[in-house]
Amino acid sequence: MRVVVIGAGLAGLMAAQELHREGHHVVVIDKGRSPGGRLATRRIGGATLDHGAQFFTVRDNDFDFHVQQWIKAGVVREWCRGFSQHDGHSRYIGVHGMNAIAKHLAHGLDIRCNTFAFEVTRNTNMSWSTKIDDGTVIQSDALVVTCPLPQTYSLLITAHVEVPEALLQCAYDRTIGLLAVLDSESAVPAPGAVQNPNDYLQIVADNYMKGISHIPAITAHFSPAFSEQHWDDDQHELHHLLVHHIEPWLGNARIVESQIKKWRFATPRTPWPQRIWQHESLVIAGxxxxxxxxEGAALSGIAAANAIRQLQN
Ligand SMILES: Cc1cc2nc3c(=O)[nH]c(=O)nc-3n(C[C@H](O)[C@H](O)[C@H](O)COP(=O)(O)OP(=O)(O)OC[C@H]3O[C@@H](n4cnc5c(N)ncnc54)[C@H](O)[C@@H]3O)c2cc1C
Incomplete structure (x- = not known):
């Protein structure tokens, strides 16, 4: 089958890789500069910083199967088993940053980055036409859409498919992040992160202690309430405020370079109870x-591939 996957985040890449391995002709489209979506790693002034997901945990056996393969391939390793206290549950990271997982999954796939899908239509023979920003139309027998749901909604307006209201109205929490390169080691305690230390911070993670950066650099993610409240603040004032809030974890270090990163669709508030939503040869995942x-994104991608596979039977 010809399959178009919109979104090269973890869900889209997992689906695409499974289908590609089985011999389907898969094209992945992403508006970003490179694959990964919220599995994002950035280089600033010689430092390497994860600025989307910081680590992940594993509960499901299907996901564990993939994680063990990533560990064998040298892409993923265990970081720790808890931050302020050991709880026995492994926290995994990409050996060279979380985006390395996406790069690994992207291997061998036909991925078209910097490509915005802005319209999908269902053809009379149940196949799909996906129109991209240069006007090209890509035909496929099946379509997997893995964008955050508000973006999926605008894509599907022209598709005339009745998607449940509750699914498309899923609201997302926002996250404001601060990425800061330091001139010396931070005061973040071992093994390199503090979670929910107060009402406004979600995590302060040290990329140097985590082992992905050669020089000290921290990532701070602010809470949904704080991020909502300060989303439209003047950039200069916001920067000042963010730096003030991370000061306790700087110790004697000084910030030599920093960037603010805003995630508009960071966390879905009310996830759909099933791993995918499917209508004939259309699958919504993510x-x-x-x-x-x-883990949820990966499992949704795997479920999407299973659903497409069953179309042939
Ligand atoms: C700040 C932050 C911190 C996080 N921390 C953690 C953590 O520590 N642990 C954890 O387990 N999870 C964490 N998460 C959540 C985790 O990153 C996500 O659940 C997961 O990466 C989502 O994958 P996805 O494939 O569903 O979506 P995404 O990664 O968002 O992928 C969707 C893709 O669709 C593309 N797209 C959208 N619209 C279009 C269009 N019209 N045309 C083409 N492409 C399009 C986007 O560019 C994007 O690449 C965090 C998320 C954020 C934002």
Whole structure:
């Protein structure tokens, strides 16, 4: 089958890789500069910083199967088993940053980055036409859409498919992040992160202690309430405020370079109870279906591939 996957985040890449391996002709489209979506790693002034997902956990056996393969391939490793206290549950990271997982999954796939899908239509023979920003139309027998749901909604307006209201109205929490390169080691305690230390911070993670950056650099993610409240703040004032809030974890270090990163669709608030939503040869997937985390996105992608596979039977 010819399959178009919209979105090269973890859900889209998992679906695409499974289908590609089985011999289907898969094209993945993403508006971003490179694959990964919220599995994002950035280089600033010689430092490497994860600025989307910081780590992930594993509960499901299907996901564990893939994670063990990533570990064998040298792409993923265990970071720790808890932050302020050991709870025995492994926290995994990409050895060279979380985006390395996406790069690994992208291997061998036909991925078209910098490509915005802006319209999908269902043809009379149940196949799909996906129109991209240069006017090209890509035909496929099946379509997997893995964008955050508000973006999926605008894409599907022209498709004349009745998608449940509750699914498309899923709201997302926002996240404001601060990425800061330091001149010396931070005061973040071992093994390199503090979670929910107060009402406004979700996590402060040290990319140097985590082992992905050669020089000290921290990523701070602010809480949904704080991010909502300060989303439209003047950039200069916001920067000042963010730096003020991370000061306790700087110790004697000074910030040599920093960037603010805003995630508009960071976390789906009310995930759909099933891992995918399917109508004939259309599958909607992503972390809003499988659970608002790395594992949920992966499981939703795997479920999407299973659903497409069954179309042939
Ligand atoms: C700040 C932050 C911190 C997080 N921390 C953690 C964590 O520590 N642990 C954890 O487990 N999870 C964490 N998460 C959640 C985790 O990152 C996500 O659940 C997961 O990566 C989502 O994958 P996805 O494939 O569903 O979506 P995405 O990664 O968002 O992929 C969707 C893709 O669709 C593309 N797209 C959208 N519209 C279009 C269009 N019209 N045309 C073409 N392409 C389009 C986007 O560019 C994007 O690449 C975090 C998320 C954020 C934002």
């Amino acid at each position: 972390d809003a279906m499988g659970g608002p985390k790395v």
